[in-house]
Amino acid sequence: MKKGIFTVVSNREIAKNTYEMVLSGDTSAITAPGQFVNIELQGFYLRRPISVCDVERSSLTIIYKVVGKGTEYMSRLSAGAELDLLSGLGNGYSLGESGERPLLIGGGAGVPPMYELCKVLLKEGKKPVVIMGFNTEDEIFYRERFEALGAETVVATADGSVGVKGFVTDGMDTVGEYSYVYVCGPEPMLKAVYDKSVTSGQFSFEERMGCGFGACMGCTCKTKYGSKRICKDGPVLFKEEIIW
Amino acid sequence: MVNTEVTLSGVKLSNPVIPASGTFGYGYEFSELYDINILGALSFKGTTKEPRFGNPTPRIAEAEGGLLNAVGLQNPGIDKVISEELPRLRKVFRKPIVANISGFSVDEYAYCCERIDKEEQVEIIEVNISCPNVHNGGMSFGTTTEGASEVARAVKSVTKKPVYMKLSPNVTDIAAIAEACVNAGADGISLINTLMGMRLDLRRRKPIIANVTGGLSGPCVFPVALRMVWQVYERVKVPIMGLGGVSSAEDVIEMMLAGATAVQVGAANLKDPYASMNIINRLPQVMEKLGIDNLSEIIGGAH
Ligand SMILES: Cc1cc2nc3c(=O)[nH]c(=O)nc-3n(C[C@H](O)[C@H](O)[C@H](O)COP(=O)(O)OP(=O)(O)OC[C@H]3O[C@@H](n4cnc5c(N)ncnc54)[C@H](O)[C@@H]3O)c2cc1C
Ligand SMILES: Cc1cc2nc3c(=O)[nH]c(=O)nc-3n(C[C@H](O)[C@H](O)[C@H](O)COP(=O)(O)O)c2cc1C
Ligand code: FES
Numbered sequence: 263m264k265k266g267i268f269t270v271v272s273n274r275e276i277a278k279n280t281y282e283m284v285l286s287g288d289t290s291a292i293t294a295p296g297q298f299v300n301i302e303l304q305g306f307y308l309r310r311p312i313s314v315c316d317v318e319r320s321s322l323t324i325i326y327k328v329v330g331k332g333t334e335y336m337s338r339l340s341a342g343a344e345l346d347l348l349s350g351l352g353n354g355y356s357l358g359e360s361g362e363r364p365l366l367i368g369g370g371a372g373v374p375p376m377y378e379l380c381k382v383l384l385k386e387g388k389k390p391v392v393i394m395g396f397n398t399e400d401e402i403f404y405r406e407r408f409e410a411l412g413a414e415t416v417v418a419t420a421d422g423s424v425g426v427k428g429f430v431t432d433g434m435d436t437v438g439e440y441s442y443v444y445v446c447g448p449e450p451m452l453k454a455v456y457d458k459s460v461t462s463g464q465f466s467f468e469e470r471m472g473c474g475f476g477a478c479m480g481c482t483c484k485t486k487y488g489s490k491r492i493c494k495d496g497p498v499l500f501k502e503e504i505i506w
Numbered sequence: 507m508v509n510t511e512v513t514l515s516g517v518k519l520s521n522p523v524i525p526a527s528g529t530f531g532y533g534y535e536f537s538e539l540y541d542i543n544i545l546g547a548l549s550f551k552g553t554t555k556e557p558r559f560g561n562p563t564p565r566i567a568e569a570e571g572g573l574l575n576a577v578g579l580q581n582p583g584i585d586k587v588i589s590e591e592l593p594r595l596r597k598v599f600r601k602p603i604v605a606n607i608s609g610f611s612v613d614e615y616a617y618c619c620e621r622i623d624k625e626e627q628v629e630i631i632e633v634n635i636s637c638p639n640v641h642n643g644g645m646s647f648g649t650t651t652e653g654a655s656e657v658a659r660a661v662k663s664v665t666k667k668p669v670y671m672k673l674s675p676n677v678t679d680i681a682a683i684a685e686a687c688v689n690a691g692a693d694g695i696s697l698i699n700t701l702m703g704m705r706l707d708l709r710r711r712k713p714i715i716a717n718v719t720g721g722l723s724g725p726c727v728f729p730v731a732l733r734m735v736w737q738v739y740e741r742v743k744v745p746i747m748g749l750g751g752v753s754s755a756e757d758v759i760e761m762m763l764a765g766a767t768a769v770q771v772g773a774a775n776l777k778d779p780y781a782s783m784n785i786i787n788r789l790p791q792v793m794e795k796l797g798i799d800n801l802s803e804i805i806g807g808a809h
Contacts, residue, residue, distance in 0.1 A: 263538070265779065307724055307777060308568045348779070470564040470714075472575060473776040477531045479551070479580040480566040482559070489559055489580070494535075 291350025361441025369447025572724020636674030739765025
């Protein structure tokens with residue numbers, strides 16, 4: 263973990279209520295896809311945890327949905343604004359188990375961490391298949407970005423306006439055999455993929471956080487291997503250890 | 507050179523700043539960021555006889571100028587704290603340890619204190635009779651003079667180490683509870699623990715915290731904590747560890763002027779993991795600005 267000041271490079275709406283923010287600063291603490299940053303916002307006591315979507319040596323990208331006052335405040339920041347971040351938080355996804363053709367399944371605000379994961383897996387010569395789920399067409403983001411990376415990409419929309427009609431699990435029916443699943447999204451979606459997937463996998467969880475770095479025990483969940491802090495021992499849990 | 511030393515019941519601290527129980531784990535996360543030996547002491551996570559998972563999540567909610575928590579005393583239990591956590595902490599921390607102990611019965615408090623008494627690095631025992639987040643325990647002992655003095659007496663009978671009773675602010679007369687503890691033999695008083703509160707999720711129309719209520723802490727409680735330190739100082743003659751919303755070197759001095767001998771920093775560590783370090787580093791500067799040479803001379807100075 264590192265604490266540092268980052269500068270907003272850009273902040274733009276890329277889909278309905280969904281913003282992409284590029285920040286420049288020292289990203290050296292970020293070591294794995296699926297890790298998150300915890301962002302201090304002026305006027306709010308608690309920091310906001312947001313997944314890292316893309317990372318370079320001195321910049322990172324996050325994508326966030328406006329759901330409350332904090333994310334609303336973030337959406338109003340413009341280039342040049344400074345933010346205090348704790349970076350390199352959480353365990354992130356482990357790559358060793360992926361096999362040749364892993365599924366990267368993201369739902370809504372769970373799509374962003376799949377981008378960095380997809381990049382790294384492609385670099386390692388794997389053939390990841392990305393399944394992204396949204397409610398409606400106007401919520402879709404980053405489809406072209408994933409395609410530009412060269413990953414096979416499936417979109418599912420709940421209203422059927424684009425791609426497969428239904429949920430990410432309906433998208434799973436269309437992709438054939440796969441070697442592993444990497445998943446991030448709302449808990450009902452995680453559970454649905456957990457039940458449907460025929461391989462092992464890794465699932466990223468959300469919890470309300472007091473600190474984000476393991477000190478307060480605010481985010482603990484039960485696993486088959488004992489209590490774990492979502493912020494420090496997670497957010498990514500292996501399929502085998504999850505207790506619903 | 508200003509002097510930041512203070513003495514708590516014979517225990518010398520290089521400065522009065524102590525991370526508060528539950529907001530600093532066992533120090534490891536922070537020792538990766540800075541040398542935690544700059545701290546005056548450290549109060550570790552509340553420990554009970556048996557391991558506890560704690561409350562269901564969500565356990566955290568935000569408030570204006572603070573947060574609510576209902577962790578519910580998650581801890582590995584006294585055996586593991588002694589066999590695993592303390593040896594690990596010892597590797598990174600050589601300063602006095604304040605052992606924070608909780609219980610669900612008078613016997614449990616006494617049992618844990620007797621066990622922790624044997625740990626050399628533990629120089630002060632802080633007895634939490636004020637946790638608002640567990641049922642049938644914790645705070646119920648801290649809200650009556652009888653309950654508080656019963657625990658204090660039991661604990662004092664099993665240890666020679668200084669015992670500080672940690673009081674709940676969720677009472678009508680905090681000074682009366684403090685006095686009862688002192689009459690039962692307590693060597694000092696720690697205050698305050700969190701103030702009971704709650705928040706609702708407007709979309710779900712339900713409480714945010716699974717436990718329904720949680721304990722409020724952070725800068726928003728500072729004036730309440732300060733007032734209570736003031737009242738307790740007027741009533742009892744034992745040293746006080748003051749806490750509740752302390753976030754700056756100025757807050758430390760304000761707490762001390764109200765009557766605190768040492769000052770604990772809680773929620774501030776969660777918002778900024780460097781908070782305790784920054785407070786300690788700024789303390790000499792702020793003392794100089796205020797014309798304070800010797801920090802221990804200002805204790806209760808506002809009375
Ligand atoms: C590890 C992790 C990674 C995340 N990554 C992303 C991401 O990449 N993109 C994205 O859009 N969202 C992400 N979230 C969810 C994001 O943290 C919340 O949407 C955000 O904190 C809401 O803040 P707010 O002030 O707008 O909402 P409010 O409801 O006003 O927030 C009040 C409090 O509740 C907390 N809170 C509210 N919703 C959540 C939630 N779902 N999870 C955790 N805390 C919450 C806030 O942090 C704040 O402390 C992530 C959450 C976690 C735990
Ligand atoms: C997440 C969290 C966990 C806590 N756990 C304990 C605990 O185990 N034992 C205890 O005596 N106090 C506990 N407290 C209370 C703090 O030690 C302190 O009394 C209170 O938070 C007020 O100080 P603050 O405003 O500086 O946070 C906890 C507080 C927080 C925020
Ligand atoms: S949020 Fe504090 S331990 Fe996870």
